[in-house]
Amino acid sequence: MAICDWPRGEGPRDKLLQRGAAALSDAELLAVLLRTGRAGCSALDLAMALLHRAGDLATLLAMDANALADEPGVGPGKYAMLQAAMELARRSVEQHLKQADVMSSPRRTRQFLQHHLAAREREIFSCLFLDSQHRLLRCEDLFFGTLDGAAVYPREVAVRALQYRAAAVIFAHNHPSGIAEPSAADRRITERLQAGLGLLDIRVLDHIIIGRGQAYSFAESGLL
The missing domain is CATH 3.40.140.10 (Cytidine Deaminase, domain 2)
Structure with missing residues (x-):
């Protein structure tokens, strides 16, 4: 099931908009990024499966495309999305360090x-x-x-x-x-x-x- 198909107010995206990103679990945040799951598996189910396989969020985000390709429902597009999110976070902090006293x-x-x-x-x-x-x-x-x-x-x-x-x-x-x-x-x-x-x-x-x-x-x- 795609995120957009969740009943209004019940999906992780609605929860993010209503309560802020900090209110979401790792699986829910990941589901918002993935947007879609696979046949018989919602985006949240897929996110939970990926986290279970990796052990934690940091390990999951460090996995390469070949390692993630074994998981049904995760193709190059979803891998690229996860990598982009990680790099955006890194660059955001790096830009702050270039503008302020690091110490x-x-x-x-x-x-x-x-x-x-x-x-x-x-x-x-x-x-x-x-x-x-x-x-x-x-x-x-x-x-x-x-x-x-x-x-x-x-x-x-x-x-x-x-x-x-x-x-x-x-x-x-x-x-x-x-x-x-x-x-x-x-x-x-x-x-x-x-x-x-x-x-x-x-x-x-x-x-x-x-x-x-x-x-x-x-x-x-x-x-x-």
Whole structure:
């Protein structure tokens, strides 16, 4: 059944319009995006089936087209719609960070990084390059690894920072395990990066580790 065919006032779209998007469950929000289900299965039923298969919303949104193609009723159009929604959310937060002092809004910074890194299946080391007012100049994924880690090269970070004329940086990487706790290697590379960039008068403001629904800040933990 399509969303538009639900009895007036009873469907997730009507609920959203009457009570706001925050009042909807993950399945109901997903149903609004999907719009239609399949034969004998409403959009809400399809949304619930997808969430059950993936385990949670973040994992579902990270699935590629081939993985979703096995689910009846999900074709390229629905996959494109889900990816577009995810990218719109990421860009919305990124644009705010480009207009304001990143350090004055740690919640938005973490929200952006969650959108950007949390659902990745391998470890990715990203850098947020900031100007002298701590506004975002660029976010760049610099190093890619396996489930166990990524090799990080301070020289490459320095080259990029100089290229963008950054006055400060925030490092971020994800832990595919979902646990946002720093390893001994995370601590060592942070110290090396801080020492190397310090020689160039580029401040390291934070290193944030992104897990599943959680984040660890080196700055807040007194490690910077």
